[in-house]
Amino acid sequence: MNNSSGDHENIEFGLDIIATEIDGLEALRAVLADRKGAFAAAFDSATELLLRNTGRVIVTGMGKSGHVARKIAATLASTGAPAAFVHPGEASHGDLGMIGAGDVVLALSNSGETAELGDIIGYAGRFDIPLIAMTAGAQSTLARAADIALILPGAREACAITGAPTTSTTMTMALGDALAVTILRRKGFTANDFHQFHPGGKLGAALKHVTELMHHTDMPLCRPADTVAHAVDVISKMGFGCTGVVDDDGALIGMVTDGDLRRHFSRSLKDAQVKDIMTADPQVVRETSLAAEALALLSGRKITAVFIVDENRRPLGLLHVHDCLSVGVL
Known part of the structure; x- marks a missing residue:
């Protein structure tokens, strides 16, 4: 098939988008690498809190952040940290009861002003449930309410025309992975433990004895x-x-x-x-x-x-x- 000028333009667009998201990840890496900085301190505190936690990690978010939250909850659960996703909209209609006194809430919102998170934030504060925030809004409602705020560094969204969540969701996803795998390593989680949660598929097969x-x-x-x-x-x-x-x-x-x-x-x-x-x-x-x-x-x-x-x-x-x-x- 012949390459047209449009094909080359498509590739250039794709490369630019990936480069933009890499820039976001590099910015995230830089703030975590600054061991005396506020972000590194917050990451350390969040990790220690999750390691001490005897209940579940309740991960929540709305829209694109909700999709990322589901993935983070699944990753935590598969690495030995009991976790569940609670939809903010459903929480206001009875699902707040899914959050127990021994749990920790991990709330995701790029702006930190997601209205649907209001009831979960209020519930966590009322019943003294620790709240960890992942947000780019340093002065946002979510950041101010959180016990620990992981403030994402500023980064340009890959979709500059609409500002649709792209780079920010990639950064949040990576941060969730960093937390989950750090906890896994700190717990001394082994391949044997991992196999208990992955009995099926190619990964489960590879982990069979x-x-x-x-x-x-x-x-x-x-x-x-x-x-x-x-x-x-x-x-x-x-x-x-x-x-x-x-x-x-x-x-x-x-x-x-x-x-x-x-x-x-x-x-x-x-x-x-x-x-x-x-x-x-x-x-x-x-x-x-x-x-x-x-x-x-x-x-x-x-x-x-x-x-x-x-x-x-x-x-x-x-x-x-x-x-x-x-x-x-x-």
């Missing part, structure tokens, strides 16, 4: 003194393309694959034993490993299967690359 995917019954296993013919029979019967080799203590000391058999095909295997053709000290994976880590090993070593072992290298199961791919581990 190998013990959830491995084959732990009827594992293909041989002894060093077994004949190669016996190993071939085991490999053919089990269908994994390999067999492990264990010693008298049950520890994995070797592995025979289809590839090993092909490499030794030219020599006489009539009287050969498994120990004569096995790959000694094969790659293994510990039972505490994640599926994504195991798949990285399989891919990196260009192998199709790996044994899962305990601390004494005793096989607990076998994981095939297809087991990872079939559940979406990438």
